[in-house]
Amino acid sequence: MTQKPSLLIFGLAGCLLAALAAAAQERPIDAATSKLTVRAFKTGLFSGLADNHEIDAPIKEGSIDEAAAHVKFAVESQRMKVLDPKMNPSRRQEVQQRMLGPEVLDSTQFPQITFESTSIEKLSNGASVVHGQLSLHGTTKPVEVKVRSENGSFKGTCTLKQRDFGISPISSAGGTVKVKDELQIEFEIHVAGTAVAGPK
Numbered sequence: 407m408t409q410k411p412s413l414l415i416f417g418l419a420g421c422l423l424a425a426l427a428a429a430a431q432e433r434p435i436d437a438a439t440s441k442l443t444v445r446a447f448k449t450g451l452f453s454g455l456a457d458n459h460e461i462d463a464p465i466k467e468g469s470i471d472e473a474a475a476h477v478k479f480a481v482e483s484q485r486m487k488v489l490d491p492k493m494n495p496s497r498r499q500e501v502q503q504r505m506l507g508p509e510v511l512d513s514t515q516f517p518q519i520t521f522e523s524t525s526i527e528k529l530s531n532g533a534s535v536v537h538g539q540l541s542l543h544g545t546t547k548p549v550e551v552k553v554r555s556e557n558g559s560f561k562g563t564c565t566l567k568q569r570d571f572g573i574s575p576i577s578s579a580g581g582t583v584k585v586k587d588e589l590q591i592e593f594e595i596h597v598a599g600t601a602v603a604g605p606k
Contacts, residue, residue, distance in 0.1 A: 431471050431472065431473040431474065432471040432476075433469060433470055433597045433599070434467070434468070434469050434597070435465060435467070435469060435470060435479055435595055435597060435598065436596040436597060436598040436599075437464065437465045437466060437467060437468075439596045440465050440594065440595045440596050441464075441593065441594045442462075442463045442464070442465055442481065442592070442593040442595075443460060443463065443592045443593070444459075444460075444486070444589055444590070444591055445458065445459070445461070445589065445590040445592065446458065446459040446461065446585050446586065447585070447586045447588075447590075448585060449584055449585070449586045457490060457492075459488060459490055459501065460488075460489045460490055461486055461487065461488055462487045462489055463481050463485075463486045464481065464482075464485050465479050465481055466479075466480045466481060466482050466485070466518075467479065468480060468595075470560070470597055475525070475526040476522075476523055477522075477523045477538075477560075477595075478520070478522040479520070479595075480518055480519065480521075481519040481520075483506070483511045483513040483516060483517055484506060486505070486506070486513075487502065488501050488502045488505060504576065510568075510573055510576060511543065511573075512543060515544070516542075516543050519541065520540070520541045521539070521540050521541075521549075521551075522538055522539055523536050523537065523538040524537050524538050524539060525537045532554065532555075533552060533553065534552075534554070535550055535551070536550070536551040536552075536553050536562075537549075537550055540566070540571075542571045542573075543571045543572050543573055545570070545571045545572050547566075547571060549566055550564070551563070551591075552564070558597070559594055559596045559597075560594070560595045561595075562592075563590065563593075564590075564591040564593075565588055565589065566588070566589055567587045567588050567589075568587050568588075568589060569587050575587050
């Protein structure tokens with residue numbers, strides 16, 4: 407009779423450990439060390455007088471569950487920043503304001519950009535294609551992201567068209583200088599608690 411409480415305690419402890427192990431599979435993204443960059447490219451008759459743009463899009467929060475092959479994250483559109491180090495500071499500020507304004511991101515009305523995976527396809531070369539839903543500018547569309555695991559981090563690229571999300575590419579000088587519809591997204595995501603390897 408005295409053994410039954412002990413068995414019950416051990417059983418409860420086992421269930422608790424199993425639950426903790428399952429919960430531990432979903433790990434938060436380390437927003438401080440992860441990086442997401444948007445690249446916009448110039449086009450048009452006088453594109454030689456324009457600039458390509460490099461934009462920092464810091465991840466606010468997110469998580470990765472490798473066992474369930476699931477990833478999700480969010481970016482605050484108002485925190486996105488035009489880097490373009492070679493550009494005149496006043497011109498860079500102008501581009502920044504235009505990007506966040508109603509012509510492009512409309513960050514006041516649409517403050518958050520989110521991505522959540524729906525499935526992951528493993529490739530023969532060890533990389534993966536992550537299929538998911540991207541919500542941007544009030545529109546949600548399916549996207550494909552090429553990802554590879556490298557030293558505990560996840561690196562990859564994705565391309566998307568602004569018009570698919572209701573955004574008209576910016577143009578100036580009567581349309582002779584404009585930004586291409588297609589954007590390139592590059593990212594390097596680290597999981598919290600994973601050491602980031604320094605340069606060799």
